[in-house]
Amino acid sequence: MIEPSFFGRPVDTVARALIGVQLLVDGLGGIIVEAEAYHPQDPAAHTFRGPTPRTAVMFGPAGYAYIYRIYGLHWCLNFTCGNGAAVLIRALEPEVGIEVMRERRGITIDHLLCSGPGRLCQALGIDGDMNGLPLDRMPFSLSHTPANRVIVTSPRIGVSVAKDTLWRFTLDGSPYLSRTPKTK
DNA sequence: AGCTTGATTGCCT
DNA sequence: GGCAATCAAGCTA
Numbered sequence: 001m002i003e004p005s006f007f008g009r010p011v012d013t014v015a016r017a018l019i020g021v022q023l024l025v026d027g028l029g030g031i032i033v034e035a036e037a038y039h040p041q042d043p044a045a046h047t048f049r050g051p052t053p054r055t056a057v058m059f060g061p062a063g064y065a066y067i068y069r070i071y072g073l074h075w076c077l078n079f080t081c082g083n084g085a086a087v088l089i090r091a092l093e094p095e096v097g098i099e100v101m102r103e104r105r106g107i108t109i110d111h112l113l114c115s116g117p118g119r120l121c122q123a124l125g126i127d128g129d130m131n132g133l134p135l136d137r138m139p140f141s142l143s144h145t146p147a148n149r150v151i152v153t154s155p156r157i158g159v160s161v162a163k164d165t166l167w168r169f170t171l172d173g174s175p176y177l178s179r180t181p182k183t184k
Numbered sequence: 185a186g187c188t189t190g191a192t193t194g195c196c197t
Numbered sequence: 198g199g200c201a202a203t204c205a206a207g208c209t210a
Binding site for chain 1 (some may be wrong): 189190191192193
């Protein structure tokens with residue numbers, strides 16, 4: 001189990017700590033292998049220009065789901081960390097309910113089932129109805145999985161500002177990432 | 185009220 | 198690599 005206080009820490013600390021955590025939604029999911037941190041003093045964050053109706057959940061308490069629509073067609077899942085900070089869950093390694101995920105995604109290539117924020121939400125059946133729900137009870141289930149892991153930091157994907165902020169955290173060598181980090 | 189843009193994805197060349 | 202899909206949030210007026 002993950003305590004609510006897990007999220008009440010600096011947002012980059014939380015993002016890094018989430019790599020290797022098992023996320024289940026209605027019993028389906030797997031191991032988080034990619035996550036990004038966003039902070040209200042960070043120009044790439046939705047909360048950079050202060051509270052709005054959409055970002056109300058991000059300014060609420062830590063440990064809740066912030067879910068928003070992007071490009072009019074995809075959903076993105078975040079975990080709030082308090083005071084306008086949140087972690088975007090970008091990819092996971094499918095473990096439980098792979099058959100259902102294949103049906104929802106319309107593909108059978110397992111490393112593409114949850115390799116991106118929009119794909120992950122489609123595979124796990126996440127939509128705006130779950131926005132604002134707490135993470136410590138159904139439909140969510142978060143738990144630690146023990147292992148020695150190498151975590152790589154890199155610039156966040158799809159942001160046009162703050163490109164030097166290395167707040168993307170990935171499990172080294174995972175085939176389930178949305179993109180392989182640049183090895184410059 | 186109108187305009188711009190986006191924490192993306194999938195298909196095309 | 199390029200680009201269309203598709204629409205609401207947020208901004209300007």
